[in-house]
Structures are given as structure tokens and as C-alpha cells.
Amino acid sequence: MKKHVVLYRKVPEDVLQSLRREFDVTAFDDVDDANRTRFVEALGSAHGIMGNTLKIGAALLEAAPRLEVASTISAGYDAFDVAALTQRGIVLTNTPDEVTETTADLVFALLLASARRVVELANWASSGAWRAQVEERYFGVDVHGRTLGIVGLGRIGEAVARRAALGFGMRVLYTKRTPHPVAESAYGAQRRTLDALLAESDFVCLMVPLSPETRHLIGERELGLMKRDAILINGSRGLVVDEPALVAALQNGTIRGAGLDVFEREPLPAGSPLYTLPNVVALPHIGSATHATRAAMARQAARNLIAALAGQPVATTVNPEALEVRRARTPAA
Template identity: 55%
Template sequence: MKKPVVLYKKLSPPLMARLHEHTQVTLIDDLGDNGLAQLRAALPEARGLLGASLKLDAALLDLAPQLEAIASVSVGVDNYDIDYLTRRRILLSNTPDVLTETTADTGFALILASARRVVELANMVRNGQWTRNIGPLHFGTDVHGKKLGIIGMGRIGEALAQRGHFGFGMPVLYHSHSPKPDVEQRFNARYLGLHELLREADFVCLTLPLTPQTEGLIGAGELALMRPESVLINISRGKVVNEQALIQALQNRQIRGAGLDVFEREPLAPDSPLLSLSNVVATPHIGSATYETREAMARCAVDNLLAALAGERPPNLVNPQAYRH
């Protein structure tokens, strides 16, 4: 008998067909009030869940006594109480690797757009305000040869370092929980303490997961260490940065600018002060948002879910302690 699974994310027809072949699928198209009511109604029978961008807390999952596996279509797992899932032996899987290169592309796009003021000046042209040759008032800053500081040297950090080192001749500085000799050898990178990196880097790029230890990692004190010529890039999680402190640093021109793909609350409120600042490039969490990568992530999640429901260890298991050997 096919096991019931609940999808709260639309998948491509081939992936839907694959799930229908092996499971009994309930699809929830929209997670508005009606969709959440549908989810609660489906949870008591669910053996598997697949989706993204929904906080699944204990209060919700207590409604799913038969749940065996959750396949998150994401790398980040901050929407899940991993201790709770492990106690209940619910297997949680994610989709690393497949989005590494695409997210690093996004990070470098933000570096270039922020440095060269691409959005600001493109809007000037669009609004009919380009009436004479560009002068110093609208100059940007070079990227090639500048110091690239990466906080969080995981897969995405390494992919960003590769682009900076080989593509733009940027000296690579990095900070992570421990030095990585292979990274230092490949990219001629230097391991620095957090404060030292903030003082020295021209571009400070955040590529680390959101955890209790990293939440609010970059606050007023850290921003004060950055130089007026430096730029902050965040492609990790919004809550890694104290947003109000960042707004003040940008308003005061304490730093040159920021390229932000993630925010404390998403979607970003239309009245956010960030949107009124010309030295901010803000994108709507597009890190992995290409057709190819999103399909690869969904395919990875389906692989994870079907393996877990078959009693196998999912390829990308987040909480191995929950796996019944």
C-alpha cells in the first residue's frame, strides 16, 4: 500500500509522476490560511512531507503521529526543530551541493552590482535622468584585485572564493569555525579572526548557516569595524545580521553599501528603510532561483523522501541519529 505524503510545494510533472507512482500524494498549492487548514487536516495520516519555506514546529508536527520523513527543498534547516525530530525518529533531509554554484553566482552578482552601483544607475537611465556624461558623483569602485572576505567557508564560500581568486584576482580572506588548509592552498587564502577580517576586507560576504551561535553575528559593533569603503554581502540568512544596525550603518555611510538577498523578515516590507537607500542592492531571496537549480533541488528532495519511506538512509540526511539501522 502506498504511503501518504503531503507536498506543500509544486513540483514539475515528471517529479509529480514519480511521487504518484510510489506514494499517495496530497498537494497543497497555497500555504495561506486555507492551505494551512488543509495541511493540518492531512497531517494525521501523513508518512512524509516535502516542501520549503514553512516553519514546522512541534505544535504542528504533533498532529502527525505517523510521520517518518521530511524532505526540505533547501540547504538551510532553520525552519525545523532538529532535536524534536530526532527524538521522534523523523528523518530530516535537505538539498546541499546542487545549489552551490548558482548561489555563489548570486553572491558575485551582488558584489558587482553593489561595487558598480548597477541598480542605482540603471534606474537613473530608466527614469530619464541620464542627461550628461557620468562623472565622479556616480563612480563606483573596482572589484578586481580587492580583498574578498568570506565568513563561513562551506561549499558556497569555497565557490565564491574560486570566482574571486581565479576570475578577479582577489586576495581571499576567510573566517570559519576552524582553518581549512585545502582552501588556503587552492585559493592562497588567509584565515583570520572575525574582527580582523571585518577590518581588512573590501567585500565582506556572509555564507554561513543560521544557528543560535550565528544569529545576530553582525551587529553594530561588527559593522563599526568595517571601513567606509567596504561592502557587506549577505546570501546566507537575514537574521545573521542585525538589520536595524545595518540600516543605521548604511544611512550614516559608515560602510559603502550592501548587497542583500536575505532579510530578517521575508518578504521584505515595502516600507523598509533599506528600500529607500541608494547604496543597497536588494533581491528577493533569489540565491538558487534558476530553472535548472530549482529542478535539481526538487529532484534531490524526492530522492531523499522516497529513500526514507523505503526504509533506506536518505542521501542527504540531516539528523543521522534518527535513522533506524
């Protein structure tokens, strides 16, 4: 008898068919108030789930007594209560490799757009205000040859460093718990404390995962350490930044500007000043939003789910200790 899998995100047809060949599949394009009851009912017999964005915590897990594997179609996994999954012996897998280059492209686009005031001046020109040579007050700042500080030099951070050093001749600083010899050798990256990085960088790029340690990592004190003409780029998670403190810093000139793809609340409320401040480029969380990347993420998430439910090792298992919990609960033959 096939195991039961519940999808809670729309996936390409080839991915859906690959899962149907292996499992009994219940598919939801998304979960909302209209179908939440049916979704929770489906969890009752589910051995695996696959999707993203939905918060998966202890309450939903109570409705899924047979659940063995959760496969997220994302690199980040802060939507999951990892401790609750582990306690129940439920394996969580993610798709970090598929998003690396696409997200690094987007992060660098934010950096360039913020530095050269691309969105602000495109809107200014299209409004009919461009009637003569652009005045100095509308000038931006150079990117080439400047100093980029990357907070969290993981897969995406390293890809950003490569673009900065090899493409734009930038000096690269980074923070990381341990040294990154490859980045130091290939891109001349220099390791710094967070405070030193903030003080030296012309651009500060946040690339850390969300955790209790990184929540509001950048607040009023940290913004005050940055150069007044520095620009903050956040391509990680919104809660890494104290958003009211950032708004105040942008309003009072503590820093020059910000390029943001993530926010404390998503979607960002319509009344947020981050939409109206001229020195902000605000995007709707599109780091991995290309057709090719999203399809690749779904395919890898499906491969992860198939392998994990077959008892095979998955390299991107977030909580391998869940396997030990499951083994401890399995009676000896």
C-alpha cells in the same frame, strides 16, 4: 499498501509522478489560510512530507503521529524545529549540493552590482537624468584585485572564493571553525578571526547557516570594525545581521554599501529603508531561483524522500541521530 506522502510545494510534473509511483500522494502547491485545515488533516496519516518555506515545529508535528521523514527542497533547514523532529525519530533531509553554483553566481552578482552601483545608476539613467558625461560622484569601486572576506567557507562560500580568486584576482580571507586546506591551496585563501577579517576586507560576504551562534553575528560593533568604503554582502540568512544596526551604518557612512538577498522579515516590508537607500541592492531572496536549479532541487528532495522512507541511508540527512531514536523505539524481533 503504499505509504502516504504530503507535498506542500509545487514541483515539476515528472517529480510528482515519480512520487505517485512510490506513494499515495496528497499535493498542495502551497499552504495558506485557505487550505491550512486540509493540510493539517492530511498530516494525520502522513509518513513523509516534502516542501519548503513552511515553518515545521512541534505544534504541526503533533498533528503528524506517523511521520518518519521530512524532505526539504532547500539547502537551509532553519524552517524546521530539528530538535523536535529528532525527539520524535523523524529524519530531516536537505538539498545542499544543487544550490551551490547558482547561489554563488547570485552572490557575486550582488557584489558586482553593489561595487559598480549598477541598480542605482540604471535607475538614474532611465529616469532621464543622464544628459552628460557621468560625474565622479557617481563612480563605483573596483572588484578585481581587492580583498574579499568570506564568513563561513562551506560549499557556497568556496564557490564564491573560486570566482573571486580565479576570475577576479581577488585576495580571499575566510573564517571557519577549522582550516580549509583546499581553498588555501587552490585560491590562496587565508584564515582569519572574524574581527581581523572585517577590518581587512574590502567586501565582506556572509555565508553562514542560521543558528543560535550566528543570529545577529553582524551588529553595530562588527559593522564598526569594517572599512568605511567596505561593502557587506549577505547571501546566507537575514537574521545573521542586526538589520536596524545595518540600516544605521548605511545611513551614517559607517560602511559604503550592502548587497542583500535575505532579510530579518521576508517579504521585506514595503516601508523598509533598505528599499530606498541608494547604497543598497535589495533582492527578493532569489539565490537558487533559476528553472534548472529549482527543478534539480525538487528531484533530489524526491530521491531523498524515497530512499529515507525505504530505510536507506541519505547522505544529506540533517539529523542522523533521529535514526537512533527510531531504532530505540522499535521492538526487537
